[in-house]
Amino acid sequence: MRQKLILLASLLLAFVQGGAQNTVVSPAVVQQEFIFPFQGEHTHGSSIVQLSNGDLLAAWFQGNGERGADDVRVMGSRLKKGAKGWALPFLMADTKGIPDCNPTLFVNREGKLFLFWIAVQANQWEYSVLRFRTSVDFLGEGAPKWNWQDNILLKPDEGFANEVAKKFAEMGDSHAGWASYAPKYDDMIIAASKDKMKRSLGWMTRIHPITLPTGRILLPLYSDGLNMSMVAISDDNGETWRPSLPIVGRGPIQPALAVRKSGEVVAYMRDSGDAPGRVWVSSSKDNGDSWALAKKSDIPNEASVELAALKNGKWLFFGNDVSDGRYRLSLYLSDDEGNSWYKKEVIEYSPDRKNSFSYPCLIQTADGLVHLTYSYAAGRQQESIRHIVIDPSKIK
Secondary structure, three states: OHHHHHHHHHHHHHHHOOOHHHEOOOOOEEEEEEOOOOEOOEEEEEEEEEOOOOOEEEEEEEEOOOOOOOOOEEEEEEEOOOOOOOOOOEEEEOOOOOOEEEEEEEEOOOOOEEEEEEEEHHHOHHHEEEEEEEEEEOOOOOOOEEEEEEEOOOOOOHHHHHHHHHHHHHHOOOOOOOOOOOOOHHHHHHHHHOOHHHHHOOEEOOOOOEEOOOOOEEEEEEEOOOOEEEEEEEOOOOOOOEEOOOEOOOOEEEEEEEEOOOOOEEEEEEEOOOOOOEEEEEEEOOOOOOOOOOEEEEEEOOOOEEEEEOOOOOEEEEEOOOOOOOOEEEEEEEOOOOOOOOEEEEEEEOOOOOOEEEEEEEEEOOOOOEEEEEEEEOOOOOEEEEEEEEOHHHOO
16 A cells, blocks of 8 residues: 555656656556656766665766766765655765766675766767766765775777777678768777777766676776777776776667676667667676677667666666657566566656656665666756666566
């Protein structure tokens, strides 16, 4: 009864704020609400993590735009365990005069909280600086008390460039979208990967890291300049980082990771390449050091995606499963570790395509429930971050 009342109240709130007519109520949804009321600034790129005391902490970036707006900063809120609503938002990070975007939250095995994000130098994605903060005092009210902040500086070597050339050779020639007098896309990317600065700068966060059974941490990264992905690897609980070899394809970005029982790491990625838009997939059999050539799946795609291996062995995929907009978000279920997806639940759908839902985050908490956050835009100057709780046992 209590869960039904919470659901009814959240639906009423959504209706008052102008968005409930586009919400699909799946039987698996046990709770949903906006983290804060609709407001005029752009709010996007959320992340959520469960803390050691059962609280939830969320982060997103907010301002008058994205890379072109210098007032963009990282904001946060917390949902105290047992509380009925999220706390008033607070500032998490702000590089004055430079846009701060794409926050992602993570707690390592030692219980240290990490906030990763990017500061967008020169208002260009490809010049972004990868930053992080840590905290060991984060269970109180308001923002965590940060004890350390630094940049993560990566230096991919010649092996990176060699891997790009090798993988493009495996893909074969493609001249889609290029005129006879224009340089080939493949040649330009291969040349760019040989440039030390271009392969070292502009790596951006989006999806939360994962910890492998070995204790290794993999931080998913992508580059808009190179239009591909890689992971940053830490074998010392996040003290130091080094780059993997690239995840190569014609547009696989923003990787979301899950680990198979065999130890193989799988990456599902947004399509930033040629039509038709489809989710890209790659995998690593050496704990993230190197990656198979990315290939397109059958899942339509428009924007960022999420992936998680649940405690019961099933996998969840969450994303925009359309290739012409962000008007639908769907949850897919697999019982064979992503080899096939046998069930789909539509979580958000706007038939008139006036509302937009995108950039999801997906975690499973200690109680077995699944928490989703994502950007929700109901027209101009009506934006918020939506939080939904799923009971995976109710996905039949």
